[in-house]
Amino acid sequence: MNYKELIDxxxxxxxxxxxxxxxxxxxxxxxxxxxxRFTAASADIEEKRLVTKGCQxxxxxxxxxxxxxxxxxMPALIxxxxxxxxxxxxxxxxxxxxxxxxxxxxxxxxPHYHLAPRHxxxxxxxxxxxxxxxxxxxxxxxxxxxxxxGIAGDSAGASIAAxxxxxxxxxQLQRPCLQMLIYPVTDAEMRTESMKRFADTPVWNxxxxxxxxxxxxxxxxxxxxxxxxxxxxxxxxVPKTYIExxxxxxxxxxxxxxxxxxxxxxxxxxxxxxxxTYHGYDAQLDTEIVKQNLEKRAVFLQDGxxxx
Numbered sequence: 169m170n171y172k173e174l175i176d177x178x179x180x181x182x183x184x185x186x187x188x189x190x191x192x193x194x195x196x197x198x199x200x201x202x203x204x205r206f207t208a209a210s211a212d213i214e215e216k217r218l219v220t221k222g223c224q225x226x227x228x229x230x231x232x233x234x235x236x237x238x239x240x241x242m243p244a245l246i247x248x249x250x251x252x253x254x255x256x257x258x259x260x261x262x263x264x265x266x267x268x269x270x271x272x273x274x275x276x277x278x279p280h281y282h283l284a285p286r287h288x289x290x291x292x293x294x295x296x297x298x299x300x301x302x303x304x305x306x307x308x309x310x311x312x313x314x315x316x317x318g319i320a321g322d323s324a325g326a327s328i329a330a331x332x333x334x335x336x337x338x339x340q341l342q343r344p345c346l347q348m349l350i351y352p353v354t355d356a357e358m359r360t361e362s363m364k365r366f367a368d369t370p371v372w373n374x375x376x377x378x379x380x381x382x383x384x385x386x387x388x389x390x391x392x393x394x395x396x397x398x399x400x401x402x403x404x405x406v407p408k409t410y411i412e413x414x415x416x417x418x419x420x421x422x423x424x425x426x427x428x429x430x431x432x433x434x435x436x437x438x439x440x441x442x443x444x445t446y447h448g449y450d451a452q453l454d455t456e457i458v459k460q461n462l463e464k465r466a467v468f469l470q471d472g473x474x475x476x
């Protein structure tokens with residue numbers, strides 16, 4: 169289908185299809201690493217590097233972004249980037265972290281978790297879990313308010329963020345004060361109508377989604393279900409939640425269904441169905457539609473950090 173006739177006119181220039189396989193991911197990660205390094209923070213954002221122990225004691229590198237001159241006892245947001253569990257963070261995701269830090273007045277902890285297919289589930293999840301635990305335990309020296317630590321993610325990163333929120337009791341972790349899930353991966357079963365319809369959408373599609381799950385979990389169905397927030401038992405209290413979906417995205421329906429699951433469990437859930445959009449549309453930061461939706465995300469973060 170020619171989706172360029174359906175998507176928002178501002179977003180057409182980014183409506184391209186990219187291959188997703190081991191070779192492309194390996195080559196792409198070289199490019200992503202370079203663009204990340206050369207994307208400098210603006211004068212109103214301070215950038216630092218944190219190295220902690222992640223899964224199996226491996227070193228975990230985390231970028232920390234804070235508003236310039238930020239004091240102590242600030243809210244913190246752990247932001248988990250997407251990329252099919254196999255790609256490194258993109259420059260636009262770094263810029264998003266700048267925006268969240270500035271608009272929500274928080275420190276953003278951006279983990280560079282270990283990637284599939286070399287590191288399969290639960291490696292990335294355990295990396296992020298260990299970082300969350302570290303931020304809580306070292307809140308004083310990190311300048312973080314212990315009671316105001318939230319988590320966010322896009323796509324595959326949102327899947328990891330959701331699992332952290334679902335398992336905070338089981339992991340004996342402090343409850344995150346909020347979760348923000350942008351076009352989230354939630355269900356390895358891939359049975360929704362949008363998953364069936366959108367096999368050729370720009371940026372991401374159901375064929376790529378199946379390959380993603382294979383890289384992340386192999387052919388082990390039990391492992392796939394364990395990695396799926398949709399199939400994860402919920403805690404006694406689900407953090408306040410923001411879910412955003414893209415219209416022409418194979419993940420559209422599972423994002424909505426996951427939001428309904430949380431609502432049925434008594435959670436406070438905001439669901440925003442963006443129109444004329446596709447997976448990863450927010451890479452185009454200079455467009456009005458992205459600016460408007462970023463403002464909605466910022467308001468959610470501001471309100472969520474105030475309520476704790």
